[in-house]
Structures are given as C-alpha cells and as structure tokens.
Amino acid sequence: MSASQAGAPAAPASAEQTHVHVTCPFCGLRCDDLEIARTGQALRVTRNGCDKAKAGFERPLTAALPRVAGRTVPLGEAIAAAAALIKAAKLPAYGGLATDVDGMRAIMSIADKSRGVVDHAFSEAQGRNIKVLQTSGYFMTTMTEARNRADLFIIASDVHTFHPRFFERVVCNEKSMFSETPPKRTIVFLGEGYDTSAAVGTRIGDVVTLNCPINRIGEVVSALRMLKKGAPLPADVIAGVAKAQIEDLLARCHKAEYGVVVWVPPGLDFPNADLTVHQICEFVKDLNVTQRFAGLSLGGNEGASTAASVCAWQSGYPLRVSFETGAPHYDPELYAIPQLIASKQTDCLVWLSSFTADLSPPATDIPTVVLGSHDLKLAKEPDVFIPVGTPGIDHRGQLVRCDSVVSLPLRDLGRSANLARTVDVLAAIEAAL
Amino acid sequence: MLIKFTGGKVYDPANGIDGQVRDIYVRDGRVVTPAASDRVHQEFNLSGKVVMAGGIDPHSHIGGGKVTIARMMLPEDHRGHEVARGDLTRSGCGYAVPSTLTAGYRYAEMGYTAAFEPAMLPVNARQAHMEMADTPMIDKGAYVMLGSDDYFLRLLAKGGHKEQIKDYIAWSMHAAQALAVKVVNPGGISAFKFNQRKLDLDEKHSFYGVTPRDIILTLGRSLQELGVPHPIHIHGCNLGVPGNKETTVSTIRAAEGTPIHLTHIQFHSYGTEGDMKFSSGAAEIAELINQHKNVSIDIGQILFGQTCTASGDSMRQYGNTKSAHPKKWVVMDIECDAGCGVVPMKYRDKSFVNALQWAIGLEMFLLVNDPWRIFLTTDHPNGAPFTTYPHLIRLLMDKTFRNEMLRRIHPGAQAASILGSITREYTLYEIAIMTRAGPAKSLGLKDRGHLGAGACADITVYEDNPDREVMFTTPAFVFKNGEMIVRNGKIVKVVTGDTHVVRPEYDRKHVEKPLKEYFESYHTVQMENFRLSDEEITAPGCGHAPGTCGCLVVHPTGART
Structure with missing residues (x-):
C-alpha cells in the first residue's frame, strides 16, 4: 500500500514518496507492478518500468495553463470558450480519446448531448480486429493464460517494439501454474524486421524465424490452412517462405499443447490488414477442432481499448460512432475524423490526449479545442487549450487492458493538484452547452 | 414527506397480501406505518390498479466483458433499434444486447427496479461494475464465478483445506464486490483449456483430478457455512446437450440436501427419446424439484427470434458454435480463471429443437408447484431479451393464449410436449412471488421485493388489464425509493440504483x-x-444515501460456522 493510499499526511515537497503496485498507463499491457518514487513533482520509476514507462512517468512537469487563442486565461474562461465553439458547431468531432474510463464516459455524454462524432486516434488499427469480430469472430486468450499455459508462441507482429515487457511477462517467465519444471517454449517469429532480442532465457527453446514481408503474413497463414486441409500449395515458396518451413511450422502447431498466435493491430499497418487477422483467426479455429490454440491480440496504447469498450457498452457500438441524428450510428469508415476533416463535414475538433506528449491533434483550420497533457506537442496553437491531468499520475482512474477483459485501477501519485481531471473539465463544458 | 398510495389491489406475497385493497404509505424512500395524526403530503389514487413491489431479475447478463463483446460483434442487433436521446434520457440502441443505458431504461419502463448479473469473472469484475454503474434506474449486483479458477481447483485437489477454501471464497466475494457465487460448468471451463471436450458430474478433470461433484459440494457447503444468503448458483455440466436431464437429476441428488440454485434449467432438461433423439425431461425434473426443498431454479425460457448467447461456459459454447446465427462467434480462455463464449442464436418456432426447448421451459414453469423456488428468467439474452418478460407472463397466466401459441410451433414438438394438457394458469400472486418476493428472499435482500413497513419503496403500479402482456409491458407508475421514475411506461426521472453486495x-x-x-x-x-x-x-x-448515487448496500450474512 502506498503512503498516499494509507492517508498519510502530505509529505513536504522535498521528501521522497514511494508508490507500489502502480499501473502504467503508457501501453496496452497495463503492467501494474511498477514502483514509482515521487519527489515534489518529479517522478522516477524505481522498479519494473520499461523505456516507455520511464519516458512517460519521468518527463518533467511543465507549467501549463489554460489558453484561449494563445492567451493564458482562468480555467472557467477556457471552459466557456470551448463550450461556445462546440455549441456553434454543426458536427463536433471528438478525437484522440486518450483517456481513462471516466474521461471516456464524459466524452460519450458530451458527444451525445452535442450530437457529435467519437473516434479514437487508433480506431483504424483496432478496426482490423473489429472487422473480423463482426464477420466471423475468433478464439482468443489473455495474458495470464498464455503466460502459464502456452508452449508455442507464433509472433506475428513486432511485439517487442510496441510492448517492451511482453516477452518478460508472458513468454520468458520461469514459473508456470501447471508444472514445477515447465517445458521450454518454441518461439516462431512470423514476419521480417522484428526486434527478436527479448526471446531469451531458460524457458526459451527453439526460436524460428519465417522471413516474410509483414503485409504477406496472411499468405503464409493461408498456406498453413491449405496444408492442414491437405490441399496442395500453389508454389514451393510462399511470400518468401519455403514450403518446408511452412510444413515445419504446421507440425509444430500440431505438436503444441497450447499454441498462441500473437499480433499487434497497429503493427499490421498496411491496406486490408483485417484479412491477415482473419486468416490468423480462422487458422486458430481450424486447429481448435482437435487441439487447443488461441489468438492473443495486443495493442490498446493511448487508452484505445478503454475508448472502444466504453463506447460499446454505452452506445452499443465500438468506434467510430456518430450521434448526429440524436441516436448512435456506427460506421468505421464514414466517421473517421481525418475523413470528416478532409471533407469539411466536421466544423469543430475536440482533441483529448492525456497520457503522452506525442498524440497530437491533426493539422486543421477548423476551430479546435485541445484537452491535453501538460506537454502535448502542438503544431499549431489551438483555439482553446486546457491542460488536464494524466490518469494514473495526477488522479485516480481505471483502464481496460489490451485483451479487453482485464481492467486495472490507476493510482493518484500526487504529482500535481493543479491539473484538472478530464471528466471535470468535460462535465463543466457540457453543463455550459 | 408522507406519500399515500390509496386503494390499489396489493399483491405482496412476502406479507401474505393477495390482491386485497390496501393503502401504502411511504416516507423518505421507505414503506412506513404512519401514526393516525401524520399528515399526508401527496396521494396517488390507485383504485382498480394492481400494486406490487418493483420487479427483481435474479439472472440477467447486463454487465461484463462478454456482453460488450456481443455488443461489438452484432451491429445488426442494434440497427433499427436505435433510441434517440430524450429530454431526460441518453441515446442508445440494441434489441438482444442493448447498450447499458438503454437496458436500465427498459427495465424501469417494464416495472423492474433491480437486475443481477450472474456471471462476473473475478478478473473482469472491475469492468462488470463499470457497466453496471452505467446502467441507470435499477439496483444491481453480481455473482462472482468460481470453480474453474486455478487457485480454487488446486486447493481442492490438495484436499483438506476446508477453512482455507472458505476464506478464499469469501475473499473473492470481497475482491469482486459480489452478492453471490456462481459456478459455471464446474471445472469444465478449465478442463477445456486442457483439451477435454466434456466433463460429466463424476468425470475427473485431467489435471487437477477433481470432479464437478466435488466442486459443487465444496462451493455449496462453503457458502452455507459462510452464511451467504443465496445458495451456490449452478450452471451445471452439459448445457444444451441432449440427455443432460440425467446430469441434472444427479446434480440434485448430489447436493445431499445442501441448498442449491440451478439456473436456466430449461437448457439442462433434455432427454434423448424420439426420432430426433431430443425430448423433454421437464416432468421428471420438476417432480424431483417438488420433492427437494433445498433446490431453487430459474428457467432461462427461450422465446422465438434472434438473440445472442453469452456465457462463461467456453466449453459448451464452443460446442454451440455450429448453431451460430449469424455465423460468427467468440470463445475465450481467460487468465487461468475463467472463460467465455458469445454465440448469436436465432430460435425458430418451425425448428423441432427450438420449438421443443420453448415447450420444455413452459412445462417446467407449470409443473414446479412452489413459486417461491422458481424465478422468471430468460437468462437474458441467452433465451431471449428481458423485454420479452410480459409476453412470457401472459403465456403463464393465459392458457388459451398459450395453446394458441403452441399450435403455431413445429408439429413434431407439439406432439412431443405435454404442454397442451397442462391447465395451470399462474395467478398475479404467484407472478409477484416469482418476479419479486422469491428472488429477494433467495438473495437475502430483506428490504426489497415486498411492501411491508421498512421496505425500500420500489413500487410498480399496473392497470388490471386482462391482456397480461399489455399490463406488464406498460406500468402506470414505477416508484424507486418512493420517487416516481416512470409514468405510463415512460421515464419521468432518471435515477441511479444501488449496488448490492454481501x-x-x-x-x-x-x-x-x-x-x-x-x-x-x-x-x-x-x-x-x-x-x-x-x-x-x-x-x-458519496454519503451512501440510497438512490442518489451508485452506492453500496452491504447485506448481512449469517454467522460463519
């Protein structure tokens, strides 16, 4: 239990305070075993943080104040200005959406009231899975299940770059629930150019790489499916991978007690990548007829899985959703904010980015309100800027993990009492509409 | 402020009131017995109207990951069922798997003031509570799912850890903020991860070596000894499998008198007789339930049309994927703790199997003779959405209507069912037991489900329309904590219900x-x-003032033994 949780009196600014069991909000894995030391407004990751966590927690707090047209104003004035812009808009677009559950609830409420559109910055990537979900579905697993059970991992994205602790926590762990001496694991990297450096340690057995361009993973998986069904392959080399290697992978799959195919939707960044996800999911289904296999999709950075989940339970639909008619309407193409801006359908952008400094609003000439982390990079001064606290640093919160099953509590590390909570700012704007 | 509800026909089974004309008084959100000198500030003349406590749904999948997977998977469920924002209400949509806000409004508009999520995975409890918090109008709570989680199974496998298991169950209830404990396909969700494809009551889990019988008895007895009001809520082995009535019979006998609740029993009452090797086991099981006073049930009635099944039972849901309609589904292994399966389903009255499932549910309703031990559910959304309850009530209360419906279903199913020969019609008193007093008593909600002094003033007022479907679809008034929230079936005030835990x-x-x-x-x-x-x-x-926020109501447990 952290000192702040125990209700200890506020420490003097110079004293170091340690927080344990801290959930990291900076990637979709939601590692919750971090220790963070705070001295005044400075945070230091003292245990279990990856580079992303260090970069996120340790960046210095800058003195950011609400601004209207670049001029520093009291918060109330910024709220009134934001409300005026939204009120005047025909179709306000709520984008970014890098926030926690309460922040997303507040977005849904104001978007409903102002008849706007909601779209997370990473909806495109997330949509690769959603399209498969809505056409054929899938057989999935979660992190603890894979950590303890899997003896074969097929890695179909550059996982280590997106999620630096995935291998440490789910693949290279020495202990397993089901054996005192758990067997070594086979790791197959399917795709080229990945950082494979993390696949090391006593649990790691064979490491195999099938070098195919990432946008041709689907062809290799399709070949696996054909071989499994006893169909001849159309060529001896598929997407740069020799038939013998594909046969070898299929044999490994058949031998596995519990195989897991891992992918990161933002890592499959090429046209029609949902078809690759589809092939993977259908292959997993094929195998499950007689044995056990599952998919594990990661991603979910910048609160993407939280935004999609909250949107789905409150509106009925995953992103992207428009409330223009007063009722929710779902269309993942039509309501993409970049498209709405380009086609001049939206006349006001409300951008919410409360975690990193890098999730900046798109360049646009339409009136823009930004609710951002204190150091959010802005190419252009927005009409209204309101600095907001980072959930899990400046206030409590909750986030959904990338598997959309587990959610974690975020702690208030007590860094700044001056940064407003997104939910309070949005509630105030909504009240002023 | 004293409110008087004057002259309604009151059905309050917990207090033995069967349609007598009574006045009810409410002050500060509670039913009271006023002094003769107390001044009435507001009066509702309910002459000719039917008055009951607010409806309580003890088994409805309203919150948690699998429902949200279903929502995401089925945009076609929502299209054409959009609900625009109103003066008071938020927008939403959905038929079988409505958005949380819409679900809350619809429950209230139907006269229900509480619904309980029966399958909260411990690792998904946080999200289940988030979704329930976003379900307005009604009280809610959830049953935490145990019995396929590694920690419990390893304790059970080691043997002799009785008190430790009880501590762990209690810890899980605290950790997940639960009102009860449910077991789903006992041990089977875990066994499926080891590639076992079925697990019968006395079949050993290949890794832990324990059987579903061990799991059910341990959970059932532990809960009894922990003083938890609701008995172990059992979704048994072999859901949906023809011949599973034998498992259900064995499960009832296996309890050896320990209180158990068998949920959605319709899905567990199938025989293998006839050309189609699918028959009704309702008569046999109902007879057994009539004899075993330690057993309560809910039905999980199916009604015809498109819906979506969502269950923790990954093993059986995987088996059901072949019947998916439309052809898409999600099955998940979850955290060495649980699983889930989401399979859309269309029940057709011209399908022999679906038609007989419909008849089996109704047979069970009509053959179990103690309404205090049977609760009205469709296992929303698995058998049908909860919005079909008024139709279901009419089927139970109106024999002529029921027989008309029976004549429309697959002729083979008509011939295979004894439904047409059953003359029983439920009374309003019995409906009030099944939808209010019974669930409240079973869950240990002492101040809900009745209208005696001290009760929470959740009150539903109906027109006494002989068409019971119309009557139960559109209540004249619904009061939550003494405040009018619905008038003529429309929301007039939005409130936030309580969360109930033990x-x-x-x-x-x-x-x-x-x-x-x-x-x-x-x-x-x-x-x-x-x-x-x-x-x-x-x-x-939150000052924990009931009804003003999503606050917690902690119900008492009995002493631990």
Whole structure:
C-alpha cells in the first residue's frame, strides 16, 4: 500500500514518496507492478518500468495553463470558450480519446448531448480486429493464460517494439501454474524486421524465424490452412517462405499443447490488414477442432481499448460512432475524423490526449479545442487549450487492458493538484452547452 | 414527506397480501406505518390498479466483458433499434444486447427496479461494475464465478483445506464486490483449456483430478457455512446437450440436501427419446424439484427470434458454435480463471429443437408447484431479451393464449410436449412471488421485493388489464425509493440504483499471504490491483444515501460456522 493510499499526511515537497503496485498507463499491457518514487513533482520509476514507462512517468512537469487563442486565461474562461465553439458547431468531432474510463464516459455524454462524432486516434488499427469480430469472430486468450499455459508462441507482429515487457511477462517467465519444471517454449517469429532480442532465457527453446514481408503474413497463414486441409500449395515458396518451413511450422502447431498466435493491430499497418487477422483467426479455429490454440491480440496504447469498450457498452457500438441524428450510428469508415476533416463535414475538433506528449491533434483550420497533457506537442496553437491531468499520475482512474477483459485501477501519485481531471473539465463544458 | 398510495389491489406475497385493497404509505424512500395524526403530503389514487413491489431479475447478463463483446460483434442487433436521446434520457440502441443505458431504461419502463448479473469473472469484475454503474434506474449486483479458477481447483485437489477454501471464497466475494457465487460448468471451463471436450458430474478433470461433484459440494457447503444468503448458483455440466436431464437429476441428488440454485434449467432438461433423439425431461425434473426443498431454479425460457448467447461456459459454447446465427462467434480462455463464449442464436418456432426447448421451459414453469423456488428468467439474452418478460407472463397466466401459441410451433414438438394438457394458469400472486418476493428472499435482500413497513419503496403500479402482456409491458407508475421514475411506461426521472453486495467473514491476513505470492508468481495482475475497492464503485463523496448515487448496500450474512 502506498503512503498516499494509507492517508498519510502530505509529505513536504522535498521528501521522497514511494508508490507500489502502480499501473502504467503508457501501453496496452497495463503492467501494474511498477514502483514509482515521487519527489515534489518529479517522478522516477524505481522498479519494473520499461523505456516507455520511464519516458512517460519521468518527463518533467511543465507549467501549463489554460489558453484561449494563445492567451493564458482562468480555467472557467477556457471552459466557456470551448463550450461556445462546440455549441456553434454543426458536427463536433471528438478525437484522440486518450483517456481513462471516466474521461471516456464524459466524452460519450458530451458527444451525445452535442450530437457529435467519437473516434479514437487508433480506431483504424483496432478496426482490423473489429472487422473480423463482426464477420466471423475468433478464439482468443489473455495474458495470464498464455503466460502459464502456452508452449508455442507464433509472433506475428513486432511485439517487442510496441510492448517492451511482453516477452518478460508472458513468454520468458520461469514459473508456470501447471508444472514445477515447465517445458521450454518454441518461439516462431512470423514476419521480417522484428526486434527478436527479448526471446531469451531458460524457458526459451527453439526460436524460428519465417522471413516474410509483414503485409504477406496472411499468405503464409493461408498456406498453413491449405496444408492442414491437405490441399496442395500453389508454389514451393510462399511470400518468401519455403514450403518446408511452412510444413515445419504446421507440425509444430500440431505438436503444441497450447499454441498462441500473437499480433499487434497497429503493427499490421498496411491496406486490408483485417484479412491477415482473419486468416490468423480462422487458422486458430481450424486447429481448435482437435487441439487447443488461441489468438492473443495486443495493442490498446493511448487508452484505445478503454475508448472502444466504453463506447460499446454505452452506445452499443465500438468506434467510430456518430450521434448526429440524436441516436448512435456506427460506421468505421464514414466517421473517421481525418475523413470528416478532409471533407469539411466536421466544423469543430475536440482533441483529448492525456497520457503522452506525442498524440497530437491533426493539422486543421477548423476551430479546435485541445484537452491535453501538460506537454502535448502542438503544431499549431489551438483555439482553446486546457491542460488536464494524466490518469494514473495526477488522479485516480481505471483502464481496460489490451485483451479487453482485464481492467486495472490507476493510482493518484500526487504529482500535481493543479491539473484538472478530464471528466471535470468535460462535465463543466457540457453543463455550459 | 408522507406519500399515500390509496386503494390499489396489493399483491405482496412476502406479507401474505393477495390482491386485497390496501393503502401504502411511504416516507423518505421507505414503506412506513404512519401514526393516525401524520399528515399526508401527496396521494396517488390507485383504485382498480394492481400494486406490487418493483420487479427483481435474479439472472440477467447486463454487465461484463462478454456482453460488450456481443455488443461489438452484432451491429445488426442494434440497427433499427436505435433510441434517440430524450429530454431526460441518453441515446442508445440494441434489441438482444442493448447498450447499458438503454437496458436500465427498459427495465424501469417494464416495472423492474433491480437486475443481477450472474456471471462476473473475478478478473473482469472491475469492468462488470463499470457497466453496471452505467446502467441507470435499477439496483444491481453480481455473482462472482468460481470453480474453474486455478487457485480454487488446486486447493481442492490438495484436499483438506476446508477453512482455507472458505476464506478464499469469501475473499473473492470481497475482491469482486459480489452478492453471490456462481459456478459455471464446474471445472469444465478449465478442463477445456486442457483439451477435454466434456466433463460429466463424476468425470475427473485431467489435471487437477477433481470432479464437478466435488466442486459443487465444496462451493455449496462453503457458502452455507459462510452464511451467504443465496445458495451456490449452478450452471451445471452439459448445457444444451441432449440427455443432460440425467446430469441434472444427479446434480440434485448430489447436493445431499445442501441448498442449491440451478439456473436456466430449461437448457439442462433434455432427454434423448424420439426420432430426433431430443425430448423433454421437464416432468421428471420438476417432480424431483417438488420433492427437494433445498433446490431453487430459474428457467432461462427461450422465446422465438434472434438473440445472442453469452456465457462463461467456453466449453459448451464452443460446442454451440455450429448453431451460430449469424455465423460468427467468440470463445475465450481467460487468465487461468475463467472463460467465455458469445454465440448469436436465432430460435425458430418451425425448428423441432427450438420449438421443443420453448415447450420444455413452459412445462417446467407449470409443473414446479412452489413459486417461491422458481424465478422468471430468460437468462437474458441467452433465451431471449428481458423485454420479452410480459409476453412470457401472459403465456403463464393465459392458457388459451398459450395453446394458441403452441399450435403455431413445429408439429413434431407439439406432439412431443405435454404442454397442451397442462391447465395451470399462474395467478398475479404467484407472478409477484416469482418476479419479486422469491428472488429477494433467495438473495437475502430483506428490504426489497415486498411492501411491508421498512421496505425500500420500489413500487410498480399496473392497470388490471386482462391482456397480461399489455399490463406488464406498460406500468402506470414505477416508484424507486418512493420517487416516481416512470409514468405510463415512460421515464419521468432518471435515477441511479444501488449496488448490492454481501461480505462474509474471513481471515484476510491468512488468505492474502499465500495469495499475494501466488499472484506475483503466476499472474499478470497484482493481488492489490485485482481487488476492487469501494472507491472504484461509488461516486466520490458519496454519503451512501440510497438512490442518489451508485452506492453500496452491504447485506448481512449469517454467522460463519
């Protein structure tokens, strides 16, 4: 239990305070075993943080104040200005959406009231899975299940770059629930150019790489499916991978007690990548007829899985959703904010980015309100800027993990009492509409 | 402020009132017995109208990951069922799997003031509570799912850890903020991960070596000894499998008198007779339930049309994927803790199997003779959406209507069912038991489900329309904590209901020492973050005034033995 949780009196600014069991909000894995030391407004990751966590927690707090047209104003004035812009808009677009559950609830409420559109910055990537979900579905697993059970991992994205602790926590762990001496694991990297450096340690057995361009993973998986069904392959080399290697992978799959195919939707960044996800999911289904296999999709950075989940339970639909008619309407193409801006359908952008400094609003000439982390990079001064606290640093919160099953509590590390909570700012704007 | 509800025909089975004309008084959200000198500030003349406590749904999948998977998977469920924002209400949509806000409004508009999520995975408890918090109007709570989680199974497999298991069950209820405990395909969800494809009552789990019978008895007895009001809520082995009535019969006998609740029993009452090798086991099971006073049930009635099944039973749901309509589904293995399966389903009256399932549910309703031990459910959305309850009530109360419906179904199913020969019609008193008093009593909600002094003033007023479907679809008034929230079936005030939990006694230090180590060794969530704090499910600064925020009501448990 952290000192702040125990209700200890506020420490003097110079004293170091340690927080344990801290959930990291900076990637979709939601590692919750971090220790963070705070001295005044400075945070230091003292245990279990990856580079992303260090970069996120340790960046210095800058003195950011609400601004209207670049001029520093009291918060109330910024709220009134934001409300005026939204009120005047025909179709306000709520984008970014890098926030926690309460922040997303507040977005849904104001978007409903102002008849706007909601779209997370990473909806495109997330949509690769959603399209498969809505056409054929899938057989999935979660992190603890894979950590303890899997003896074969097929890695179909550059996982280590997106999620630096995935291998440490789910693949290279020495202990397993089901054996005192758990067997070594086979790791197959399917795709080229990945950082494979993390696949090391006593649990790691064979490491195999099938070098195919990432946008041709689907062809290799399709070949696996054909071989499994006893169909001849159309060529001896598929997407740069020799038939013998594909046969070898299929044999490994058949031998596995519990195989897991891992992918990161933002890592499959090429046209029609949902078809690759589809092939993977259908292959997993094929195998499950007689044995056990599952998919594990990661991603979910910048609160993407939280935004999609909250949107789905409150509106009925995953992103992207428009409330223009007063009722929710779902269309993942039509309501993409970049498209709405380009086609001049939206006349006001409300951008919410409360975690990193890098999730900046798109360049646009339409009136823009930004609710951002204190150091959010802005190419252009927005009409209204309101600095907001980072959930899990400046206030409590909750986030959904990338598997959309587990959610974690975020702690208030007590860094700044001056940064407003997104939910309070949005509630105030909504009240002023 | 004293409110008087004057002259309604009151059906309040908990207090033995069967349609007598009574006045009810409410002050500060509670039913009271006023002094003769007390001044009435507001009066509702309910002459000719039917008055009951607010409806309570003890088994409805309204919150948690699998429902949201279903929502995401089925945009076609929502299109054409959009609900625009109103003056008071938020927008939403959905038929079988409505959005949370819409679900809350619809329950209230139908005269229900509470609904309970029966399958909250411990690792998904935080999200289940988030979704329930976003379900307005009604009270809610959830049953935490145990019995396929590694920690429980390993304790059970080791043997002799009776008190430790009880501590762990109690800890799980606290950690997940639960009202009861459910077991789903006992041990089977875990067995499926080891590639077992079925697990009968006395079949051993290939890894832990324990049987579903061991699991059910351990959970059932532990809950009884922990003083938890609701008995173990059992979704048995072999859901949906022809011939599973034998498993159900064996499960009832296996309880050896320990209180058990068998949920959605319709899905567990199938024989293998006839050309189609599918027949009704309702008569046999109903007879057994009539004899075994330790057993309560809910039905999980199916009604025809498109819906979506969503269950923790990954093993059986995987088996059901071949019947998916439309052809898409999700099955998941979850955290060495649980699983889930989401399979859309269209029940057709011209399908022999679906038609007979419909008849089996109704047979069971009509053949179990004690309404205090049978609750009205469709296992929303698995058998049908909860919005079909008024139709279901009419089927139970109106023999002529029921027989008309029976004549429309697959002729083979008509011939295979005894439904047409059953003359019983439920009375309003019995409906009030099945939809209010019974569930409240079973769940240990002492101040809900009745209208005696001290009760929470959740009150539903109906027109006494002989068409019971019309009557139960559109109540004249619904009051929550004494405040009018619905008038003529439309929302007039939006409120937030309470979250109900129980907290059996346990030795926290004793259980958390090994658990902490266990979580650190094997899990991807720390024990400290697995636990759901009160602060996470109550509004900040909540003074716990019922009805004003999503606050917690902790119901008492009996003494631990």
